[in-house]
Structure formats: structure tokens, C-alpha cells
Amino acid sequence: MLWVDKYRPKTLDQVMVHQEIAQNLKKLVTEQDCPHLLFYGPSGAGKKTLIMALLRQIFGTSAEKVKVENRNWKVDAGSRTIDLELTTLSSNNHVELTPSDAGFQDRYVVQEIIKEMAKNRPIDTKGKKGYKVLVLNEVDKLSREAQHSLRRTMEKYSASCRLILCCNSSSKVTEAIRSRCLNIRINAPSEEETVKVLEFIGKKENLQLPPGFAARIAEKSNRNLRRAILSFETCRVQQYPFENNQAIPPMDWEEYISEIATDIMKEQSPKRLFQVRGKVYELLINCIPPEIVLKRLLHELLKKLDAELKHEVCHWAAYYEHRMHLGQKAIFHIEAFVAKFMSIYKGFLIATFG
Numbered sequence: 001m002l003w004v005d006k007y008r009p010k011t012l013d014q015v016m017v018h019q020e021i022a023q024n025l026k027k028l029v030t031e032q033d034c035p036h037l038l039f040y041g042p043s044g045a046g047k048k049t050l051i052m053a054l055l056r057q058i059f060g061t062s063a064e065k066v067k068v069e070n071r072n073w074k075v076d077a078g079s080r081t082i083d084l085e086l087t088t089l090s091s092n093n094h095v096e097l098t099p100s101d102a103g104f105q106d107r108y109v110v111q112e113i114i115k116e117m118a119k120n121r122p123i124d125t126k127g128k129k130g131y132k133v134l135v136l137n138e139v140d141k142l143s144r145e146a147q148h149s150l151r152r153t154m155e156k157y158s159a160s161c162r163l164i165l166c167c168n169s170s171s172k173v174t175e176a177i178r179s180r181c182l183n184i185r186i187n188a189p190s191e192e193e194t195v196k197v198l199e200f201i202g203k204k205e206n207l208q209l210p211p212g213f214a215a216r217i218a219e220k221s222n223r224n225l226r227r228a229i230l231s232f233e234t235c236r237v238q239q240y241p242f243e244n245n246q247a248i249p250p251m252d253w254e255e256y257i258s259e260i261a262t263d264i265m266k267e268q269s270p271k272r273l274f275q276v277r278g279k280v281y282e283l284l285i286n287c288i289p290p291e292i293v294l295k296r297l298l299h300e301l302l303k304k305l306d307a308e309l310k311h312e313v314c315h316w317a318a319y320y321e322h323r324m325h326l327g328q329k330a331i332f333h334i335e336a337f338v339a340k341f342m343s344i345y346k347g348f349l350i351a352t353f354g
């Protein structure tokens, strides 16, 4: 098991960062009925960990016995029937899913599947009517229609079901949903907190850490706890005992994007654009989010670029990032940005060197 999973705190009392939030959550569910919740914050900050610990607080260890299913639904959409396939993770008392996986058909997931799940009220062990929890990931990626339907479901079935929503950016969630939830911001852990977690893992694994080693990993991880723990484990696999000046390796995908940036800088042609497209596809297939690909690509290109072009390139990156949010196929927009960059850069080279 990877350390990120092995050392993921299981209960609200065990969490090492966001302890105050964890204690407030504990009070919330022990003292009163839990409201709908919206957890938001950057990737790797610890949202999912808190949600899982919260479920355990509410339902006990049974919340940990989950089964993963690839389920198919046939949904009636007026004149036609739509086949939807989604992966769900469920225990006796909760179901977790990512409705935005259905792409532009996400509203059918909310209108039919989530509504159906929310309707069924479980009976708890004491024979009383309990409530079911639906954990929905990436709600900020849901279309407007899907978010409107979700609001209706939240209101209508609030007696039998509680929603725990999770996302990176709450500004992309409609006001109507936000106002019906208790909003919980999960900040990225500070470098000191990350160091504390790394030292804890090091101790558990009986590792000797050279002075400042954990701090260097924390600094490189950009306040992303998952990334810090993964880097730490990679360092352990690469070399142990650790050395004082041991290099912290970048993530594979980051190196890959750096290669793409080098390719783009070397040649600006339709052939090269086609090759870059294949490489970007590879990243997307391996679940690197398109926004991260675009952001990292810009970062790498800026490192190699003349100062006078930087402003213009940033402008176009922002333009295509915005278009990517409006559209469905991220690859088109990343490719369009690369093509735009190539044209700007080639123009610059011709103007400068003839």
C-alpha cells in the first residue's frame, strides 16, 4: 500500500492537520443532526480524508467497508434512452460518486440517479429511520443545469439524505447550492504542517531523516500534502539511507510536460503540433487534469521565453483556459494554445533573426 493511503488518518481524532476543523465536525455530528456540507480547497489539502473520517464518526467502522462498483443505468431522456456508466463507492450508509464523469449528460445523473438514491431512506440499527449520505466529488465541474437539479434534490429529500459535496473551487458552485450547505474551507497545509506529517511517517517507517530533508520535500511539494508524501516515498525507493543533499525528483508528468515545452521551443510546425497533441493526450489519459497540464505547460514555456513575449503568452493561456471551462473537449483548447504559442514564437524569431 502506498504511504498516502497507509498513513491517511482514519478518525477525526487522528488527523494531524486541520485539527480544529476535525474537532468542530465531531461536535457538529454528535450534538446535532448533520446539515448538508460543502468541502472546498486545493488539491491534496486533506478534504477527502476529513470526509472519510467524518463518515466514520457518523456511522462507525461500517463506513469503511466499501465496495467499488461500475454501474450502468438506463435513463429516460424524453424521446430517447441514455446509457450511463458510473463508478460508485458505497457502504451500507453512504454512496460516493463523481457525477461530472458523465460529461454533458451530468444533469441526468443528478435528476435520475442521485434523486433515486436520495429517496431511499435506510433504517438504522435501532430500528429508527436513519439518513443516507451521498458524497459527490468535483461538484464545481457540474453544468449549471445539473447544479439546479441538485439544489432541488437537496431541498426535497433533506429528511432522508445528507449531501457531502467536495470540490476545489467554491466559486464555480452556484450560490443556491452554497447557501444550502455548511461551507467548510480546507486550506492547503503549511510547510511546517507538511514537515510534521513527513516526520511522523518517517518515524513509523523507522527512517533516519537528514536535517532539513523533510523541509526540502515540503518546499517542493507546493503545499500539496499528497504530493509531499508521494515524493517522500519516491526518495525512499530511489535511495536509502538518505543523503544530506539528495535530490527530490520531480513528478513523472512534470518532466513529461517539460519535454513537451522543449519540443515546442525547438520546432514550430504542423508536424510538431501533431506530435505534441499525442503527448498531451497521453497526459490526459493518465488522469492529469487539463487545467494542470495547461498551467504547467505555461510555466515551463515561460522559463524558456524572452521577457517581451511573456505577457502575450500569459494572456493567451488565460484565454484558452477560460474557453476550456466553457467547452467539453479540453484537448482542443490545449492544442489551440500550443498552436497560438507556436505562431507568436515563430513570428518573434523571424522578426528578430530574419
Ligand SMILES: Nc1ncnc2c1ncn2[C@@H]1O[C@H](COP(=O)(O)OP(=O)(O)OP(=O)(O)O)[C@@H](O)[C@H]1O
Binding pocket: 003, 004, 005, 007, 008, 009, 014, 015, 016, 017, 018, 041, 042, 043, 044, 045, 046, 047, 048, 049, 050, 197, 225, 226, 229
Ligand atoms: N489531516 C491530515 N493529517 C495527516 N495526513 C493527512 C491529512 N489529510 C490528508 N492527509 C494525507 O494527505 C493525502 C491527501 O489528502 P486527501 O486525499 O484528503 O486530499 P484532497 O484535498 O481530497 O485532494 P484532491 O482534491 O486532490 O482529491 C492523504 O492520502 C493523506 O495521506
